[in-house]
Amino acid sequence: MVFVNYYRFRENHPDYYSINPLDLSFIADLEVLSVLPYREQTGRRILIYKLGNWNTNDFDMNEILKASLATLELGILEPMAQILGGVVIFDMNGFTLQHAYQITPKVVSTIFDLIVYSIPMKTYAIHIINESWVFETVFNLFKPLLGKRYNEMLFFHGKNMDSLHKHIDPKYLPKVYGGVRPNYPYQHWLINLQNNATVVKEMESLGYCIVPKDLH
Numbered sequence: 644m645v646f647v648n649y650y651r652f653r654e655n656h657p658d659y660y661s662i663n664p665l666d667l668s669f670i671a672d673l674e675v676l677s678v679l680p681y682r683e684q685t686g687r688r689i690l691i692y693k694l695g696n697w698n699t700n701d702f703d704m705n706e707i708l709k710a711s712l713a714t715l716e717l718g719i720l721e722p723m724a725q726i727l728g729g730v731v732i733f734d735m736n737g738f739t740l741q742h743a744y745q746i747t748p749k750v751v752s753t754i755f756d757l758i759v760y761s762i763p764m765k766t767y768a769i770h771i772i773n774e775s776w777v778f779e780t781v782f783n784l785f786k787p788l789l790g791k792r793y794n795e796m797l798f799f800h801g802k803n804m805d806s807l808h809k810h811i812d813p814k815y816l817p818k819v820y821g822g823v824r825p826n827y828p829y830q831h832w833l834i835n836l837q838n839n840a841t842v843v844k845e846m847e848s849l850g851y852c853i854v855p856k857d858l859h
Contacts, residue, residue, distance in 0.1 A: 646763060648756075648760055648761040649761050649763055651761070652756055652757075652761040652762075656712075656753075657850070659708065659709050659712050660712075660849055660850035660851060661850060662709055662713075662851065662852070663851065663852045663853060663854050664709075664710070664846070664851055664853070665837060665853065665854065667706065667709060667710040667713065669701075669702070670702075670706065670707065670710045673696045673698070674693055674696055674826075675692065675693055675694065675696050675697045675707060676690070676691070676693075676707060676710050676711060676714065677690075677693075677826070678691075678718075679691065679815075679817070679824070681824065682723075682727075682815065683730060683812065683815040683816075684811070684812045684814070684815055685727065686723060686727045687724075687727045687728055687729045687767060688721075688724050688727075689729065689730055689731075689732065689815070689816075690711075690714065690729055690730070690731045690732070690758070691731075691732045691734060692707075692731070692733045692734065693734045693736070694707075694733065694734075694735060694738050694742055695734070695735065695736045695737020695738045695739070695742070696737065697742060699741050699742060699744075703745065704745050708750075708754070708757065711754075711757055711758070712757055712762075713846075713851065715757060715758065715762045715764060716762075716846065716849060716851075717842065717846070718764050719762065719763060719764050720842055720845055724764055725763070725764060728764055728765035728767050729764060729765075729766055729767070730766065730767055730768045730769070730770065730810075730811065731758055731766060731768070731769045731770065732769075732770045732772060732820075733769065733771050733772070734772050734820075735772065735773050735774040735775060736772075738774070738777055738778050739777060740777055742777075743777050743778075743780070743781045746781055748785065748788065751785045751788065751789075752788075755789065759792075759793065759796065766796070767796070768796055768797075768810060769796050769797050769798070770800060770807055770810060770811070771797065771798065771799045771800065772800045772801070772802070772804075772807060773801070774799060774801060798810060804820055804821035805821070807820060808821060
């Protein structure tokens with residue numbers, strides 16, 4: 644069923660693939676999205692969103708979704724990720740009404756399609772941290788649309804990092820979340836992409852156009 648959903652998603656969003664993922668390096672500069680180069684205690688990848696870093700005047704949510712898809716497609720190419728899956732952290736620090744206006748029902752549906760329903764790499768948990776009343780208001784509007792399965796995956800921690808640590812050992816978290824590791828932006832993921840000929844070939848077979856750029 645997952646593969647059916649995956650190919651349906653590809654058919655419904657061809658514009659998400661007709662890009663050069665390296666052109667999305669501006670998202671790396673803002674650290675709106677990042678993938679940690681290390682895994683948590685069960686071997687799962689950790690994907691982090693910092694939507695408060697997103698300037699809605701500069702680019703829209705579609706760009707973030709495109710970067711997310713490219714990141715997940717890269718993840719699928721890792722045999723360990725295919726088996727163990729991953730977890731997601733949404734750091735809502737700095738999330739304002741300006742951001743909230745961009746989060747439509749269609750956006751929420753696409754986000755969950757991407758990270759839970761359509762990509763053949765299982766997401767085991769979605770952790771929400773540093774959420775404010777703005778986020779809580781938006782979430783409560785859309786919560787009835789998510790269904791039981793999605794709600795069971797969601798964990799809300801506020802500013803309580805000890806609560807997050809019950810799920811992810813701090814040995815596998817960056818210092819900003821009470822861990823011991825440095826923070827790594829998204830461009831490290833992109834650098835690895837353009838330096839691996841096999842991965843480039845696989846991504847191009849999906850429709851991506853990989854044109855090398857200086858990301859250092």
